Amino acid sequence: MDTITLRRPDDWHLHLRDGAMLAAVAPDSARDFGRAIIMPNLVPPVVTGAQAAAYRDRIRAAVPAADFAPLMTLYLTEATDPADVVAAHAAGIITAVKLYPAGATTNSASGVRDFDRVRGVLEAMAEAAIPLLVHGEVTDPDIDIFDREAVFIDRVLDPIRRATPGLRVVMEHITTSEAVGYVRADTSGALGATVTVHHLVINRNHILAGGIRPHYYCLPVAKRETHRVALVDAATSGDARFFLGTDSAPHVDAAKETGCGCAGCYTAPVALPILAQVFEDAGALDRLEGFTSLHGPAFYGLAPNEARITLTRAAEPWSPHRKRSTAGGPVTVFDPGFPLHWRTNAPA
Numbered sequence: 001m002d003t004i005t006l007r008r009p010d011d012w013h014l015h016l017r018d019g020a021m022l023a024a025v026a027p028d029s030a031r032d033f034g035r036a037i038i039m040p041n042l043v044p045p046v047v048t049g050a051q052a053a054a055y056r057d058r059i060r061a062a063v064p065a066a067d068f069a070p071l072m073t074l075y076l077t078e079a080t081d082p083a084d085v086v087a088a089h090a091a092g093i094i095t096a097v098k099l100y101p102a103g104a105t106t107n108s109a110s111g112v113r114d115f116d117r118v119r120g121v122l123e124a125m126a127e128a129a130i131p132l133l134v135h136g137e138v139t140d141p142d143i144d145i146f147d148r149e150a151v152f153i154d155r156v157l158d159p160i161r162r163a164t165p166g167l168r169v170v171m172e173h174i175t176t177s178e179a180v181g182y183v184r185a186d187t188s189g190a191l192g193a194t195v196t197v198h199h200l201v202i203n204r205n206h207i208l209a210g211g212i213r214p215h216y217y218c219l220p221v222a223k224r225e226t227h228r229v230a231l232v233d234a235a236t237s238g239d240a241r242f243f244l245g246t247d248s249a250p251h252v253d254a255a256k257e258t259g260c261g262c263a264g265c266y267t268a269p270v271a272l273p274i275l276a277q278v279f280e281d282a283g284a285l286d287r288l289e290g291f292t293s294l295h296g297p298a299f300y301g302l303a304p305n306e307a308r309i310t311l312t313r314a315a316e317p318w319s320p321h322r323k324r325s326t327a328g329g330p331v332t333v334f335d336p337g338f339p340l341h342w343r344t345n346a347p348a
C-alpha cells in the first residue's frame, strides 16, 4: 500500500449552484478541498458585490465552514460597474471576475458581446490586481466547435491582454495544445491556466464513439487525443502556471440525458483519486502537490493550505458512488473509465 501526503488541495474553478443542488454537492468539494473559486453563473448570475456576499453566506451555510473557504467571483456583464468590482475586492468579498462570452456555455446569456464595453472594468481590474478568469471560446456560429478555443486566443484573448497591460488572466479549463502553447509562451508573468480532471482523462472519442455519452459532454468540449496528451504534459510538468480547476459542474440526469443535454461533468467526489492515477501513470506523483495545492495559491498571491490530506493506493480498486442524489433528481458522478486505486483519507 502506497501513501502520499499533500497540502490540502484547492479547486480554482468550481460550480456549486444554489438551493437544493448546493446543499447536495458542496460537501463533496469541502471534503477534499480547502478553498474553491466559486463560479458565478447562477440564474440570474452573480453580478454585484452584494450578491456575491449573499451567495458566499449561502455556501457557508451549506458546508461545515471550518475547513472550506469559498472564494467568490463576479460575472462580468456589459453593465458591470468598475467601482463595485473594486470595492467588493477591497472588502474581501470577491477574489476574481469571470468573463463568459455571451452564449458560450451553461447560463452565459448575460455574458459579454462587445468587448469594448468592458474596457473600463478591465482597466480598473488591472490597476487593482484583480484576476480575470476567462471561459475561452468564441461563440461565432461559423466557427467549428472544436476550434472555438484556439480562435478565441487569437481573436479575443490576445487583443484584450495587449490592450490591458498588467491584467492578470486565468484561462479556465483549457482543452487544446494551442492554449498550452499560449501559456508557455507568455513572458508577462500575469497568465495562468486551470486544467480540469476530465480533460486529462477523456478525448472526443469518449463522447461520441460507440454511442453518445452525455455525461462526458462539457464545454469546452474535449478535443482529440493529441490535445489531451498536451494537457497531461502541462499539468504534470511542474510549470507553476498550470493548476487544478475541476470545473465540477453538476446537472441532474434529466437535464443531461435528453434531446438537448446540458454541458458539464460532475467530478468533485472523485477528482483527487483520478488525478493521483493520472500523475502516477505519467511518472509524476512528486508533482501532484504543485498542481493541486501550490501553483494556484501562488498565482492568486495566497499562502498554501496548512492542513494536509493523505492519498492511499490499495491493490484492490474501490467503487465510488455512481450517483449523488439531490432533491431535483440524481446527478451522475464522472466515470474515468479506469479503476480507482487511490483514495483520500477523508470520510467518503
Ligand SMILES: NC(=O)N[C@@H](CC(=O)O)C(=O)O
Pocket (backbone or CB within 6 Å): 015, 041, 105, 106, 107, 135, 217, 218, 219, 220, 247, 249, 250, 263, 264, 265
Ligand atoms: N463546463 C461546463 O460544461 N459547464 C459549466 C459552465 C462552464 O464552465 O463553462 C456549467 O456551469 O455547467
Ligand SMILES: [Zn+2]
Pocket (backbone or CB within 6 Å): 105, 135, 172, 173, 219, 220
Ligand atoms: Zn466555462
Ligand SMILES: [Zn+2]
Pocket (backbone or CB within 6 Å): 013, 014, 015, 039, 247, 249
Ligand atoms: Zn465551469
